[in-house]
Amino acid sequence: MSVELPALPYAIEALEPHISRKTLTVHHGSHHAAYVDRTRALIKGTPLESASLVEIVKAQASQPGPLFNAAAQSWNHAFLWQSMRPNGGGDATGAIAQRIVKDFGSHDAFREQFQAAAVGQFASGWAWLVLDGGTLKITTTSNAATPLTGSQKPLLTLDVWEHAYYIDYQQRRPDYVKAFLAHLVNWDFANANLAG
Numbered sequence: 001m002s003v004e005l006p007a008l009p010y011a012i013e014a015l016e017p018h019i020s021r022k023t024l025t026v027h028h029g030s031h032h033a034a035y036v037d038r039t040r041a042l043i044k045g046t047p048l049e050s051a052s053l054v055e056i057v058k059a060q061a062s063q064p065g066p067l068f069n070a071a072a073q074s075w076n077h078a079f080l081w082q083s084m085r086p087n088g089g090g091d092a093t094g095a096i097a098q099r100i101v102k103d104f105g106s107h108d109a110f111r112e113q114f115q116a117a118a119v120g121q122f123a124s125g126w127a128w129l130v131l132d133g134g135t136l137k138i139t140t141t142s143n144a145a146t147p148l149t150g151s152q153k154p155l156l157t158l159d160v161w162e163h164a165y166y167i168d169y170q171q172r173r174p175d176y177v178k179a180f181l182a183h184l185v186n187w188d189f190a191n192a193n194l195a196g
């Protein structure tokens with residue numbers, strides 16, 4: 001079985017003060033771990049037992065049920081951890097920086113649009129920076145839905161489920177999104193996805 005809980009790519013307290021050790025302990029160690037456990041339980045003894053997580057998500061996309069939800073949330077969370085880093089955020093760096101300016105107008109305009117989308121996603125879901133036919137776009141998905149199942153290529157994501165921020169920010173989702181954009185975005189990861 002190839003579906004496993006990946007380790008965080010940084011120390012559990014590395015994103016403080018923006019995302020606390022307490023939040024990551026619960027979010028990675030309980031929420032993400034539970035999605036992985038559920039996926040493993042549901043594929044056991046089925047033809048998907050040896051499939052990769054991406055294959056499982058894509059195979060379930062046309063009839064999303066419990067396995068789609070568990071597998072897509074497993075993938076989305078692994079992508080989320082890599083979308084952040086200590087001392088990240090701010091203006092984009094590398095090759096994606098020029099595209100941000102070309103497709104959004106400026107780094108500030110990108111941040112304003114991402115902030116509005118992430119705050120505007122009603123209830124649980126995800127905000128994404130994607131490549132859509134050669135153009136950068138911001139999009140959101142509900143619950144476990146992921147751009148992985150469509151034609152858009154995911155470059156970065158932010159989890160806007162309440163469990164992602166409630167311990168640190170309570171109901172203040174705008175402050176959580178602002179902290180992500182200012183201090184946490186991993187532009188190296190976005191550049192690697194863009195090139196890959």
Ligand code: MN3
Pocket residue numbers: 027031077159161163164
């Ligand atoms: Mn989450």
